[in-house]
Amino acid sequence: MNLITVIGLLAGGLTTIAFLPQVLKTWKSKSAKDISLGMFFTFCTGVFLWIIYGFCVNDLPVVVANIMTFIFASTILYFKFKYG
Amino acid sequence: MNLITVIGLLAGGLTTIAFLPQVLKTWKSKSAKDISLGMFFTFCTGVFLWIIYGFCVNDLPVVVANIMTFIFASTILYFKFKYG
Numbered sequence: 001m002n003l004i005t006v007i008g009l010l011a012g013g014l015t016t017i018a019f020l021p022q023v024l025k026t027w028k029s030k031s032a033k034d035i036s037l038g039m040f041f042t043f044c045t046g047v048f049l050w051i052i053y054g055f056c057v058n059d060l061p062v063v064v065a066n067i068m069t070f071i072f073a074s075t076i077l078y079f080k081f082k083y084g
Numbered sequence: 085m086n087l088i089t090v091i092g093l094l095a096g097g098l099t100t101i102a103f104l105p106q107v108l109k110t111w112k113s114k115s116a117k118d119i120s121l122g123m124f125f126t127f128c129t130g131v132f133l134w135i136i137y138g139f140c141v142n143d144l145p146v147v148v149a150n151i152m153t154f155i156f157a158s159t160i161l162y163f164k165f166k167y168g
Contacts, residue, residue: 004140011137014130021122034118038105046098053095056088 012065019072026076032083040077047073096149103156110160116167124161131157 026032047070054062110116131154138146 004137007133007140008137011130011133014126014133016130018123018127018130021126022120025120025122026118029118031118034110034113034115036106036109038109039102042098042105043102046095046100046102049091049095049098053088053092056091 009061012061016065016069016072019069019076023072023075023079026079026083030083032076032080035076035080037077037080040073040080044070044073044077093145096145100149100153100156103153103160107156107159107163110163110167114167116160116164119160119164121161121164124157124164128154128157128161 022035026035047066050066051063051070054060054066106119110119131150134150135147135154138144138150
């Protein structure tokens, strides 16, 4: 595995796992006032399309990374509806 | 341009533009208490690596989309430091 692949995997890993601290913060604080509904609604829609795209082009890393991101981002969206 | 390409472009467009509503919301409310510093710090780092990766593999759409995302996400990170 060359350095470019490592950078790509690291990039994908970070932009996926990044949503976990927000999930944990909102879960603990039960407050989502400052979080934009528009952002997480648009983002979840986009990530869902990435999953479909990944399936269509048979790109497993795209599918897997975006399924994980979708789980995190849709949890934040759920918290936004629940805690306002 | 086939349907799969359209889905991919739409996915990339949505996951990029998604951050704009959060920028506008935080800019107007001047409140970022519920936003996770860990999320936006990790996300910006990941997006920065995506830009480097895009340059390395000569993938212009990856570079352009991630530069736009980086501008939005780092603005939110700046607001988080500024408004707490």
